[in-house]
Amino acid sequence: xxxxxxxxxxxxxxxxxxxxxxxxxxxxxxxxxxxxxxxxxxxxxxxxxxxxxxxxxxxxxxxxxxxxxxxxxxxxxxxxxxxxxxxxxxxxxxxxxxxxxxxxxxxxxxxxxxxxxxxxxxxxxxxxxxxxxxxxxxxxxxxxxxxxxxxxxxxxxxxxxxxxxxxxxxxxxxxxxxxxxxxxxxxxxxxxxxxxxxxxxxxxxxxxxxxxxxxxxxxxxxxxxxxxxxxxxxxxxxxxxxxxxxxxxxxxxxxxxxxxxxxxxxxxxxxxxxxx
Amino acid sequence: xxxxxxxxxxxxxxxxxxxxxxxxxxxxxxxxxxxxxxxxxxxxxxxxxxxxxxxxxxxxxxxxxxxxxxxxxxxxxxxxxxxxxxxxxxxxxxxxxxxxxxxxxxxxxxxxxxxxxxxxxxxxxxxxxxxxxxxxxxxxxxxxxxxxxxxxxxxxxxxxxxxxxxxxxxxxxxxxxxxxxxxxxxxxxxxxxxxxxxxxxxxxxxxxxxxxxxxxxxxxxxxxxxxxxxxxxxxxxxxxxxxxxxxxxxxxxxxxxxxxxxxxxxxxxxxxxxxxxxxxxxxxxxxxxxxxxxxxxxxxxxxxxxxxxxxxxxxxxxxxxxxxxxxxxxxxxxxxxxxxxxxxxxxxxxxxxxxxxxxxxxxxxxxxxxxxxx
Numbered sequence: 001x002x003x004x005x006x007x008x009x010x011x012x013x014x015x016x017x018x019x020x021x022x023x024x025x026x027x028x029x030x031x032x033x034x035x036x037x038x039x040x041x042x043x044x045x046x047x048x049x050x051x052x053x054x055x056x057x058x059x060x061x062x063x064x065x066x067x068x069x070x071x072x073x074x075x076x077x078x079x080x081x082x083x084x085x086x087x088x089x090x091x092x093x094x095x096x097x098x099x100x101x102x103x104x105x106x107x108x109x110x111x112x113x114x115x116x117x118x119x120x121x122x123x124x125x126x127x128x129x130x131x132x133x134x135x136x137x138x139x140x141x142x143x144x145x146x147x148x149x150x151x152x153x154x155x156x157x158x159x160x161x162x163x164x165x166x167x168x169x170x171x172x173x174x175x176x177x178x179x180x181x182x183x184x185x186x187x188x189x190x191x192x193x194x195x196x197x198x199x200x201x202x203x204x205x206x207x208x209x210x211x212x213x214x215x216x217x218x219x220x221x222x223x224x225x226x227x228x229x230x231x232x233x234x235x236x237x238x239x240x241x242x243x244x245x246x247x248x249x250x251x252x253x254x255x256x257x258x259x260x261x262x263x264x265x266x267x268x269x270x271x272x273x274x275x276x
Numbered sequence: 277x278x279x280x281x282x283x284x285x286x287x288x289x290x291x292x293x294x295x296x297x298x299x300x301x302x303x304x305x306x307x308x309x310x311x312x313x314x315x316x317x318x319x320x321x322x323x324x325x326x327x328x329x330x331x332x333x334x335x336x337x338x339x340x341x342x343x344x345x346x347x348x349x350x351x352x353x354x355x356x357x358x359x360x361x362x363x364x365x366x367x368x369x370x371x372x373x374x375x376x377x378x379x380x381x382x383x384x385x386x387x388x389x390x391x392x393x394x395x396x397x398x399x400x401x402x403x404x405x406x407x408x409x410x411x412x413x414x415x416x417x418x419x420x421x422x423x424x425x426x427x428x429x430x431x432x433x434x435x436x437x438x439x440x441x442x443x444x445x446x447x448x449x450x451x452x453x454x455x456x457x458x459x460x461x462x463x464x465x466x467x468x469x470x471x472x473x474x475x476x477x478x479x480x481x482x483x484x485x486x487x488x489x490x491x492x493x494x495x496x497x498x499x500x501x502x503x504x505x506x507x508x509x510x511x512x513x514x515x516x517x518x519x520x521x522x523x524x525x526x527x528x529x530x531x532x533x534x535x536x537x538x539x540x541x542x543x544x545x546x547x548x549x550x551x552x553x554x555x556x557x558x559x560x561x562x563x564x565x566x567x568x569x570x571x572x573x574x575x576x577x578x579x580x581x582x583x584x585x586x587x588x589x590x591x592x593x594x595x596x597x598x599x600x601x602x603x604x605x606x607x608x609x610x611x612x613x614x615x616x617x618x619x620x621x622x623x624x625x626x627x628x629x630x631x632x633x634x635x636x637x638x639x640x641x642x643x644x645x646x647x648x649x650x
Binding site: 016017050051052054056067070071072073074075076077080082083084085086087088089090091092094095112113115116271273 | 300301303322327329331332333335336337339340341342343344345346347348349351365366369373492493494495496497498499500501502503504511512
């Protein structure tokens with residue numbers, strides 16, 4: 001007799017919408033699991049009500065997460081998840097609106113919205129999965145791709161420097177900025193849990209591994225090899241300085257930690273939609 | 277009780293109309309000749325419990341409107357040609373996800389930056405099919421500040437009633453024309469609500485009128501807003517069957533409900549042998565021309581659609597009656613002429629394209645009509 005074993009997070013997923021499109025060895029599942037454990041904890045503690053949580057994604061592998069979770073959710077236009085979420089939050093201030101997207105979606109095509117949403121300090125949680133490549137479309141250059149690496153559109157090596165999204169968002173005045181990594185799932189869970197309790201703009205970058213596209217192109221197709229290569233480059237700090245946030249792949253470090261944690265008045269407080 | 281009367285332009289009239297119809301959210305980016313509509317709402321809408329946000333561009337604006345609409349709020353943005361071009365991807369998203377929203381499109385002279393403070397009617401096809409994909413959406417076209425008030429309210433109502441983005445196509449001439457506006461009662465914008473409990477609800481399952489009831493976020497329905505081709509649940513369905521079914525329903529939803537959209541006005545058409553077809557601000561000059569020509573005993577009338585899209589042949593034929601010759605007068609290179617000529621194959625249809633940064637004059641129109649009389 002076959003026994004159907006359920007995943008502990010099945011109650012928060014849409015199993016009938018599965019299978020997902022993520023490749024074997026992809027880091028996104030690790031990240032989503034940790035995110036959902038944090039959400040689940042907030043629900044079980046009575047801090048969040050399930051029907052008052054929304055997941056908004058744009059286009060890309062990471063953004064698909066919003067379709068696999070069993071909440072009010074949206075699969076929006078590439079790069080425009082943050083404006084969608086802003087409009088939703090403005091008329092539904094009692095909801096916790098979570099944006100999940102990749103580095104291309106959030107910091108590339110959607111970079112202008114990210115910058116202004118952080119400056120506005122609008123009450124959202126934006127989670128950017130950073131696999132440093134355009135994965136869904138087959139491995140093209142991302143604004144986050146480290147210098148020198150091969151992508152299909154920089155076949156002679158990336159001549160550009162990667163955008164430091166953590167520093168950008170911090171500079172724009174967000175209330176909470178943290179960087180985590182799929183090599184350290186408990187950190188993801190802890191930061192998401194914390195960010196869910198923040199007012200104003202909260203931003204978490206999760207460094208993720210894409211063995212099928214990013215890894216393959218740099219000679220590291222094996223998922224475990226790539227994960228280990230990332231782990232070697234990761235440093236965890238309690239309260240890192242913002243100047244420690246820049247990364248490179250060759251000879252660089254990914255410094256994880258909570259870069260910003262403050263309580264400036266949020267946008268919705270300032271316009272009187274929610275009480276300070 | 278007498279309705280309030282104000283001396284205002286069409287932009288402010290739109291703002292008053294949509295607020296009376298129940299607008300709760302506006303997102304926008306400044307652009308001539310639209311900004312006074314935005315500024316007026318920024319003052320007035322918060323007083324009525326609504327939210328107004330200026331975004332970093334038109335792309336953000338329309339996507340925020342879509343988000344607010346899924347939050348249950350009657351929502352709108354306003355722009356002109358360049359901004360509309362930026363909004364097109366968002367508009368296509370709203371069409372696919374059947375998101376109610378109003379887009380006030382105040383045309384200005386064209387292409388590119390053109391003459392921002394002046395107008396033509398160059399963008400009627402942009403309003404119809406500017407975005408990517410197969411679709412139909414309603415576009416209403418007022419000819420006065422009074423009608424801007426009424427059609428603004430109606431467009432918001434239609435958007436909610438049909439779960440479709442709706443365009444109110446005005447222009448810079450009307451935006452700068454101050455006239456008497458009576459704030460007559462208008463219908464409140466309301467969408468169909470789910471009639472089943474959340475576990476049975478499917479966000480894209482239509483009723484007989486092809487419009488699906490719409491649950492908002494935050495009500496426990498676990499709604500899925502899906503931009504991919506989807507089934508009734510909102511789940512990705514990359515098959516011919518599902519795609520054809522969805523596309524034809526989105527199109528037929530608007531076409532079959534055309535009687536809710538169209539309210540074509542006719543003037544002096546009883547027994548008319550000749551007709552002018554004109555819309556928006558240009559119809560004002562056409563109306564003056566018709567009256568003048570009738571003084572010279574020409575049996576001429578005016579057909580003035582208040583909705584350009586979807587184009588309904590039956591509606592036009594009813595308006596034309598027995599007129600055998602139709603002049604299509606418009607402030608562009610002859611755009612609506614293409615549709616009118618196609619629909620009226622058995623009549624003589626003449627294009628009268630008069631590009632004028634202010635308005636075609638009645639004299640210009642009279643001259644053309646008389647030319648053909650000889």
